Amino acid sequence: MVSGFENFDNVFEDIFKQKSDEINEQLTRKLIISMVGDVNCGKSSTINRLMKEDIVSVGAKPGETKEIKEIAYRENIIFVDTPGLDDVIKTNSDITLKYYKNSDVILFFLNAAGTVLSESELKNLKEIEKVNQDIIIVLNKIDAADEIPELIKYIQDHTDYNYPVAPISSRTGENISFLQNKLMDVLEKKSKDILLATNLKDKASIANRWIIGAGGSSAAVGALPIPGSDFVPLISIQVGLIIKLSTLYNKPVSKENAKELIIATVIGNIGKTVFRQIVKVIPGAGSVIGASVAGATTVALGYAIKYMHENDIELNADQLKSVYEMFLSQQKKA
Known part of the structure; x- marks a missing residue:
């Protein structure tokens, strides 16, 4: 594990369980x-x-x-x-x-x-x-x-x-x-929004709503965590978003794959500039997240997962990187 994030595994386990339990409980109401x-x-x-x-x-x-x-x-x-x-x-x-x-x-x-x-x-x-x-x-x-x-x-x-x-x-x-x-x-x-959302045919607009909302919440958290900082708030938002989107599209995500995606996005070396470029091709995202790197990473992660679910792409770090690269390629062409 990257230095400064030694407690990541334990923190992630707790957050994943909490968010999964919250969503599963909502679906029984x-x-x-x-x-x-x-x-x-x-x-x-x-x-x-x-x-x-x-x-x-x-x-x-x-x-x-x-x-x-x-x-x-x-x-x-x-x-x-x-x-x-x-x-x-x-x-x-x-x-x-x-x-x-x-x-x-x-x-x-x-x-x-x-x-x-x-x-x-x-x-x-x-x-x-x-x-x-x-x-x-x-x-x-x-x-x-x-x-x-x-x-x-x-x-x-x-x-x-x-x-x-x-x-x-x-x-x-x-x-x-x-x-x-x-x-x-x-x-x-x-x-009770997830309960209705999972039964609506218009998945894309619901997904967009959740992604932009999570981006705004992440922007309010502050900068992208660095070793030694409190990364729990941002991880909690992003894990919740991953599970919600996977529930929306009826494609459950495993704990291991979710961890891969978070590590690649928050702790990995994809880079701040990449997210700032990606967010330019996402309509409405810039006005929500402003200059926040935390907001940009969350929005980029959300739209990548949305794309992967809609195109039946397996959720893992390698596929995530490919989707990010595709977004960047689209931005350069634009």
């Missing part, structure tokens, strides 16, 4: 996503768009949805489709509010082509927020409406800017990725 809104506001079609799969039947007519419907997706994810707002207020309100209380996130649907945030909708929102404030307001059918920025501001003004507003079109798919990001924001705080 139950995730409940509730949807509320008038019939034909696009609840079902939105979920189908989000998951890129026909999970919920669409086309309900007014008055049809009078009971709460639990739609089980995979083993641990449940979508809850509630009655229309008028039905919620008149019947089953106690039962429905109990579902909202137990939900991890509530998608509150509004119809951009209708009366946005009517008196009854605002009343219902205020009832829901008494039991759960993890709410995302979904402004659907923006393809059939005008002046969307004005509608968003109207919603924000009348809800005191308490909740994110996601303007989408479940028919065309516009802004579905924006809604996905808002969902991930809420679920990250509850340590």
Whole structure:
């Protein structure tokens, strides 16, 4: 082991176990996503768009949805489709509010082509927020409406800017990725983001989100560790990123291979200049990590692992070096 990193093996073992246990525990939890809104506001079609799969039947007519419907997706994810707002207020309100209380996130649907945030909708929102404030307001059918920025501001003004507003079109798919990001924001705080992410078809955008986030966290840690410095914070971030990305792509990484990747990146002689060059070919990375070498190494490592998973390349130090060299070659051509 390189001088100054004599405790690396023991530290790595502890970190790898801790991060693996955290992720495995998250995957055993139950995730409940509730949807509320008038019939034909696009609840079902939105979920189908989000998951890129026909999970919920669409086309309900007014008055049809009078009971709460639990739609089980995979083993641990449940979508809850509630009655229309008028039905919620008149019947089953106690039962429905109990579902909202137990939900991890509530998608509150509004119809951009209708009366946005009517008196009854605002009343219902205020009832829901008494039991759960993890709410995302979904402004659907923006393809059939005008002046969307004005509608968003109207919603924000009348809800005191308490909740994110996601303007989408479940028919065309516009802004579905924006809604996905808002969902991930809420679920990250509850340590349930990996559970949803592993079931999303859009792996690349989730991976990019995690990589840039880890790069920012690494930049906050400080400079790349040198012998004698505290390398634990950076190693912890990078090990966590490796395991998360491998879980996302359903390609488990062994402890030995993960150690190889960390050693090659942090302790090895690939060099600071290499990472500063690599990061130039990664969109958006520079603004996040600034001049931090620790941030650059984390981002470069993350994108290399993402590339390797997407192209079925075995995770080991030799392959990692080849991917880094490919990134550098691309940067020189650019």
